[in-house]
Each structure stands twice: as C-alpha cells, then as structure tokens.
Amino acid sequence: MDRRGFLKTTLVAGSAALAGSDLSAQELRDPEEFVGILVDTTRCIGCRACEVACGETHDVLVPDVLNDGALEEQRTTSDKQWMVVNKFETEAGDVFVKRQCMHCYQAACASACPTEAMEKTKKGPVIWHGNRCIGCRYCMASCPFDMPKFEYGEWNPKIQKCTLCFERLEEGQKPACVAACPTDTLMFGTRAKNLEIARHRIYNHPDDYVHHIYGEHEVGGTGYIYLSAVPFDQIGFRTDLGTRPYPEYTKEFLYSVPMVLFGVPAFLLGLNALIGGPQPGEEKAVEFESGDQGGGDEH
Amino acid sequence: MSTNATVTGEFSRFFHFLMQEMKPRGPWLTPFNVISIPVIFTGVVIIVIRFIYGLGAVTNLSQDFPWGFWLGFDVITGVALAAGAYVITFVVYVMKVEKYHSIVRITVLNGLLAYIFYAGALVFDIGRPWQAYNPYIGNKFGFSSVMFLICWHFFLYMVAAFIEFSPVVAEWAGWEKARKFLKSITLATVILGITLSILHQSGLGALFLMAKPKIHPLWWSEFIPVLFLVSSVYAGLAMIIFESTISHRVFRHLIPHDPKHSFDDILFGLAKGAAVVMFVYYFFKALLFIHGKQWSMINDAWGYWYLVEVIGFVLIPGFMFAFGYRNRSLNIIKIASVMALLGIVLNRLNVSVISFKWYAEVHYFPSWQEIVVTLMIIFTEIWILRWVVTRMPVFKSAH
Numbered sequence: 001m002d003r004r005g006f007l008k009t010t011l012v013a014g015s016a017a018l019a020g021s022d023l024s025a026q027e028l029r030d031p032e033e034f035v036g037i038l039v040d041t042t043r044c045i046g047c048r049a050c051e052v053a054c055g056e057t058h059d060v061l062v063p064d065v066l067n068d069g070a071l072e073e074q075r076t077t078s079d080k081q082w083m084v085v086n087k088f089e090t091e092a093g094d095v096f097v098k099r100q101c102m103h104c105y106q107a108a109c110a111s112a113c114p115t116e117a118m119e120k121t122k123k124g125p126v127i128w129h130g131n132r133c134i135g136c137r138y139c140m141a142s143c144p145f146d147m148p149k150f151e152y153g154e155w156n157p158k159i160q161k162c163t164l165c166f167e168r169l170e171e172g173q174k175p176a177c178v179a180a181c182p183t184d185t186l187m188f189g190t191r192a193k194n195l196e197i198a199r200h201r202i203y204n205h206p207d208d209y210v211h212h213i214y215g216e217h218e219v220g221g222t223g224y225i226y227l228s229a230v231p232f233d234q235i236g237f238r239t240d241l242g243t244r245p246y247p248e249y250t251k252e253f254l255y256s257v258p259m260v261l262f263g264v265p266a267f268l269l270g271l272n273a274l275i276g277g278p279q280p281g282e283e284k285a286v287e288f289e290s291g292d293q294g295g296g297d298e299h
Numbered sequence: 300m301s302t303n304a305t306v307t308g309e310f311s312r313f314f315h316f317l318m319q320e321m322k323p324r325g326p327w328l329t330p331f332n333v334i335s336i337p338v339i340f341t342g343v344v345i346i347v348i349r350f351i352y353g354l355g356a357v358t359n360l361s362q363d364f365p366w367g368f369w370l371g372f373d374v375i376t377g378v379a380l381a382a383g384a385y386v387i388t389f390v391v392y393v394m395k396v397e398k399y400h401s402i403v404r405i406t407v408l409n410g411l412l413a414y415i416f417y418a419g420a421l422v423f424d425i426g427r428p429w430q431a432y433n434p435y436i437g438n439k440f441g442f443s444s445v446m447f448l449i450c451w452h453f454f455l456y457m458v459a460a461f462i463e464f465s466p467v468v469a470e471w472a473g474w475e476k477a478r479k480f481l482k483s484i485t486l487a488t489v490i491l492g493i494t495l496s497i498l499h500q501s502g503l504g505a506l507f508l509m510a511k512p513k514i515h516p517l518w519w520s521e522f523i524p525v526l527f528l529v530s531s532v533y534a535g536l537a538m539i540i541f542e543s544t545i546s547h548r549v550f551r552h553l554i555p556h557d558p559k560h561s562f563d564d565i566l567f568g569l570a571k572g573a574a575v576v577m578f579v580y581y582f583f584k585a586l587l588f589i590h591g592k593q594w595s596m597i598n599d600a601w602g603y604w605y606l607v608e609v610i611g612f613v614l615i616p617g618f619m620f621a622f623g624y625r626n627r628s629l630n631i632i633k634i635a636s637v638m639a640l641l642g643i644v645l646n647r648l649n650v651s652v653i654s655f656k657w658y659a660e661v662h663y664f665p666s667w668q669e670i671v672v673t674l675m676i677i678f679t680e681i682w683i684l685r686w687v688v689t690r691m692p693v694f695k696s697a698h
Contacts, residue, residue: 076362078362079362108509111441111443111444111509112441112444112445112446112509113441113444113446114433114434114441114444114446114447114449114450115430115433115434115437115439115440115441115447116439116440116441117433117439129439131430132430132433132437132438132439133426133427133430133433134425134426134427134428134430134431134433134434135425135426135427135428135430136421136424136425136426136446137365137366137425137426138444138445138446138506140362140365141365141366141506141507141509141510141513142509142510144509144511144512146362146363149362150354150360150362150365150426151353151426152353152354152355152358152360152361153352153353153355153356154353155350155351155352155353156427157353157354157426157427238512240512241512242511246509246511247443247509249508249509249511249521250443250445250505250508250509252521253445253501253502253505253508253524254443254445254448254505257448257498260494260497260498261494261498264490264493264494264497265490265491265494268389268393268490268493268494269490271393271394272392272393272394272395272486272490275393275394275395277395278395279392279395279485279486280391280392280395280396280397280400280403
C-alpha cells in the first residue's frame with residue numbers, strides 16, 4: 001500500500017471509528033445495479049420446485065415435495081432450509097407464499113455485525129462470511145424478519161440463510177429458485193425494474209391485487225418485493241415493521257459515541273482540576289507524615 | 300551482570316512467594332466450598348459438552364430465541380451490577396471525596412472480576428469464540444455495529460480496571476517502583492474507565508434498539524441506552540451496599556477500623572445516592588410511559604408485570620433507601636439494596652429475554668445447564684475474589 005493509500009485508509013477508518021459511522025449500511029447504491037426478486041403470490045401454485053432447487057443448489061435440505069405434507073403446517077426457514085413455501089387459506093382461496101431472507105436495502109443484520117461477516121453486497125444480496133463471524137447472533141436478534149438461522153447442533157456453527165444465489169449471480173445466472181419456477185411467480189431483476197413490473201400489474205389488474213407492494217417501503221425497502229390478492233397480514237407478513245431502515249435505530253446512539261468519548265474525559269479532567277487539592281490517599285500523606293487519616297492506602 | 304542477577308533473584312523470589320500464596324488458607328469443608336465445588340465441576344463438564352456438540356446440546360436457545368440466559372443474565376445483568384466501580388472511582392478520584400476511599404479497592408476488584416467473568420461469559424455464548432479476535436484485529440471492522448463497540452469496550456475497560464487495581468497487586472508482590480508508577484496513572488485510567496463505562500452501559504441497551512418489533516412496547520424505547528446507563532448507576536451503588544455488607548461479615552478480621560469514616564456512614568451515603576438516582580430513573584420511566592401513551596397496555600399480564608418491576612422494584616426500594624437514610628436504619632437500606640438489585644435483574648431480563656418475542660407461542664426458558672454454568676461463573680468469581688482479598692492488601696495498605 002502506498003503512502004497516500006495508507007493515509008486515505010487510515011483517515012477513512014479513523015473517521016468512521018470516531019463518527020460511529022454506518023457507512024456499510026448507508027452507502028448509496030445505484031438502484032439500477034441493486035437486484036432482487038418480485039414474488040407475485042397470485043401466480044404461485046405451491047409446487048415447491050423452488051424449495052427443491054434451493055436445497056440442491058446450496059447443499060441443504062431437499063424436501064420430498066410429493067410426500068412430506070409440509071404445506072399443511074406453517075413452516076419457517078431453518079438452519080437446514082433457506083426458503084419455505086407456506087399455504088394460507090384466505091378469502092381469495094389458497095395462497096402460497098415463498099419466504100426467505102428479504103435482502104433489505106439497508107440490512108439490520110449487516111449493520112449489527114461486529115465483524116462485517118454479514119455483508120450487504122453492492123449487487124444486492126446479503127451474504128455471510130464464515131471466516132469473520134464470531135457467532136454472537138446479534139444479526140438474528142436484529143433482523144425484523146428473523147431470517148438468519150444458527151446451527152445450534154454444530155461445534156463450528158454457521159449462519160444459514162438465503163444468499164440470493166450470490167455465486168450464481170456472479171456467473172451471470174439467475175437465482176436457482178427463479179430458474180425453477182414454472183409459473184413466473186418469481187421475477188429476477190433490478191429492484192427498480194421489479195417495482196415497475198409490480199406497479200404495472202396492479203395498474204392493469206386493479207381488482208386482482210391489493211394496492212400495496214410489500215417491501216417497497218417496509219424497513220426502508222427490501223430486495224424481495226411481494227404482490228398479493230389479499231392483505232399482507234393474512235398471508236403471514238408483519239405489517240407493523242415500519243418504513244424506517246433498521247440501521248437507523250442505532251444511528252443516534254453511534255453518533256453520540258464520539259461526543260461521549262471526548263466530551264466526558266474533557267469534562268472530568270476539568271472538574272478534577274477545578275476541585276484541586278491532593279488526590280485521596282496520595283500526596284497528602286507525603287506532605288503530612290503524621291496526618292495518617294482517611295482512606296486505606298496511606299504511605 | 301549484577302542487574303541480571305537482581306532480575307533472576309527477584310523472579311525466583313516472586314515465584315516462591317506466589318507458590319506460597321497459592322496454598323489454601325483456612326478450613327476446607329466450609330458450606331460455600333461444599334456447594335460450589337460440585338457446581339463448578341458440573342459446569343466445566345457442561346461447557347465441554349457445549350464445545351463438542353454445539354450450543355443446542357446444553358441450552359434452550361432456538362432460532363426464535365437467539366439470546367438467552369447466558370447473554371441476558373451473565374452479560375447484560377452482570378455488567379450492570381458491576382457499575383459500582385466506575386461510580387465510586389468517579390467520586391473518589393475525580394471528585395476527591397475521601398469518605399469512600401476505603402471501599403475503592405474492593406469495589407474496583409469486584410468490578411474487574413465481574414467484567415472478566417460475566418463479560419467473559421460471552422466466550423461460552425458466542426458460537427465461534429475461536430474467531431473472537433476478529434473484531435479486534437480482523438480484516439473487517441463493523442463500525443456500524445453496537446456489538447463492535449461493546450467488544451472493544453469490554454476489552455479496554457478490563458485493561459483500565461486492571462490498571463486501577465494494579466497498585467494493590469504491586470504492593471502485594473513487593474514491587475515498590477511499579478506501584479508508584481501505576482498509582483501515578485490512576486486518574487487517567489479512572490477517567491478512561493468512566494468514559495468507557497458510560498458508553499458500554501448504554502451500549503448494552505443500544506443492542507436492543509433494532510429488536511424493536513420483538514420487544515414488548517412497555518420495555519422497548521428509543522431511550523433504552525439512557526435507561527440502562529441511569530439504572531446502572533444505582534445498580535452499582537446497591538451492589539456495593541450488598542456485597543460490602545457480606546464482605547464485612549466474611550472478611551471482618553481483614554478490615555481495619557477507620558475512625559473518621561465509619562462503615563455505616565459510607566453505607567448511608569451510598570443509600571442516599573442510590574435513592575436520588577432511583578427517583579430520577581423512575582421519573583424517566585414514568586415520562587416515557589406517559590409520553591408513549593401506554594395506558595392501554597397496563598391492564599393485562601404484561602402490564603402488571605411491568606408495574607411489579609417499576610413500582611415494586613424501583614419506586615419502593617427508592618423510598619426505602621431514602622427512609623433508611625433519614626432514620627439511620629441499616630437494615631432497611633440492606634433490604635432496599637437487595638430489592639434494587641432484583642429490580643435490575645428483572646429489568647435486564649425483561650428487556651433481553653422475558654418480553655423478547657412476548658407474542659411467541661412457545662417461550663424460551665433457560666435449561667438447567669444454562670443455570671448451572673451461570674452459577675459456575677459466579678462461584679468461580681467468588682473463589683478468585685476470596686483468594687485475592689485474603690492475600691492482597693485490598694481492605695488496607697500493607698504499610
């Protein structure tokens with residue numbers, strides 16, 4: 001690293017440390033580059049081909065779709081399964097909903113991670129780096145969707161969650177679930193484009209959809225966005241998460257860190273100097289040999 | 300050559316001295332030993348199992364409850380209870396109040412050991428502790444992470460607390476020069492320690508800011524960091540009252556009589572301080588409650604539970620401290636300190652574990668292994684504390 005590079009890095013790291021910066025969370029990305037998936041739940045037939053493709057691609061559980069009867073119960077993702085499809089009986093009939101990591105625009109997990117093991121990549125996927133993770137599970141506590149899953153049964157546990165097929169994207173392929181979907185429920189593309197498609201569908205078929213795109217504004221916007229024929233709280237979504245990006249909840253605290261870090265010592269040193277006189281149990285004893293009084297360690 | 304000989308001589312002297320000091324003193328078959336030794340042994344076995352088969356083998360943690368008793372009690376609560384060190388060093392070294400000087404050493408020692416053991420308990424709780432050096436020298440720093448701040452502050456605070464305590468170690472080992480030097484940097488380390496404490500006591504609260512949708516609204520507030528900081532002040536004071544009452548019984552023979560500031564006077568002073576801080580804290584809680592228009596939440600089990608914590612274990616012990624101070628009643632103050640400490644335990648557990656996912660159908664409850672390991676940590680700390688107190692000049696100067 002040359003000197004300028006070193007200075008630059010030092011300055012950036014230093015100012016970031018001082019400002020308690022949320023660079024990693026706030027960094028603005030080109031919306032054209034930011035990819036995600038549009039899920040149109042009105043199109044899903046519950047075949048769970050995506051679950052199988054996901055399991056095979058990532059070497060996690062491949063469900064026995066024909067026989068396991070999994071649609072009869074409400075499932076969550078787990079350390080063995082990165083995505084699940086759940087069935088909801090609603091006024092619009094059976095609705096199937098694929099759930100997985102939402103790949104938030106400003107991800108709580110990534111800003112929570114003390115080692116940036118959880119990373120919001122520039123392209124959009126939120127991925128996990130095993131060589132950095134210390135296993136503190138702050139990502140799990142922070143994620144509004146409870147998506148990072150921890151291997152409690154392993155001596156060397158990993159965090160398991162959807163990576164939006166980061167490796168496949170690098171090779172120019174679509175995510176495995178999208179490639180496997182026979183009904184075009186899943187649309188892969190930039191988030192901006194997906195939003196346009198979603199709005200277009202609502203506009204063209206106003207009676208077939210609730211006029212809301214889940215993930216457009218929720219928690220500051222997510223990579224996965226959803227369309228639905230019924231209100232989202234009927235198909236297992238939390239509608240009380242707010243639109244504020246989650247990293248912002250700790251922003252004020254982190255901004256106050258440099259104030260305390262420098263303000264408090266200055267205040268205390270000044271206070272101590274103002275009070276004056278000897279420190280307890282120190283010079284006093286030197287000055288007045290016989291004045292052995294007060295605290296415990298006179299000399 | 301002569302320097303060499305001196306160094307070698309000093310080393311061998313210290314080595315023999317240390318060996319001598321390692322020998323047990325006093326009777327072995329005390330009730331505490333009889334209880335603590337099997338617990339510590341069981342705890343070690345549980346920890347071994349945890350490192351072979353994973354956290355799930357010994358804890359009730361789950362995908363829904365990633366943080367349980369080890370984090371919520373050992374770390375979050377334990378650190379709050381260790382706050383006495385920064386409060387008392389502030390009063391004695393920054394404000395130069397001689398009155399509390401005699402309890403500085405034991406309080407700092409308690410704080411230091413609490414951090415080593417309770418913050419150190421994170422090593423059992425985190426999944427990949429062998430990578431725990433990553434926040435410190437890793438190639439990636441999570442500057443936007445509260446956990447990153449806490450990792451650093453725990454480490455730095457332990458160093459600061461150790462330096463604050465180190466003159467006692469130097470005095471014990473007979474290193475006069477080192478003692479003088481270490482004593483001379485006390486004020487600087489005290490101020491560093493106070494600053495770090497303010498940040499990580501509040502930081503432990505800030506950990507829960509992003510868990511907003513998961514924590515019951517009566518316990519989640521954007522001011523959790525301030526609440527944690529303010530309550531840590533009286534937690535520390537109550538803990539000093541509690542533990543010095545015990546140590547004055549157990550280590551009575553080690554404690555010299557201070558004619559100017561009697562132990563009772565010190566306790567009354569601490570009680571008055573605790574009362575004031577508790578009223579401020581209660582007022583803050585009430586303000587948040589009213590401002591948050593939370594009246595509608597008070598009339599169910601969670602609301603009653605909230606009232607138990609805030610009225611029963613903040614307001615009432617606060618009044619008891621004030622009453623005990625006014626009427627010079629040590630007994631009331633001692634009971635109040637226990638209640639205040641229980642209130643802190645309740646509050647920290649309510650935020651981190653009990654009201655976490657209050658809507659869940661199956662709620663987390665700690666396994667017996669989690670509790671035994673926690674007891675192991677507490678007992679081991681007491682063992683070390685006892686060893687230090689009976690050997691080093693913690694209660695009085697050797698001179």
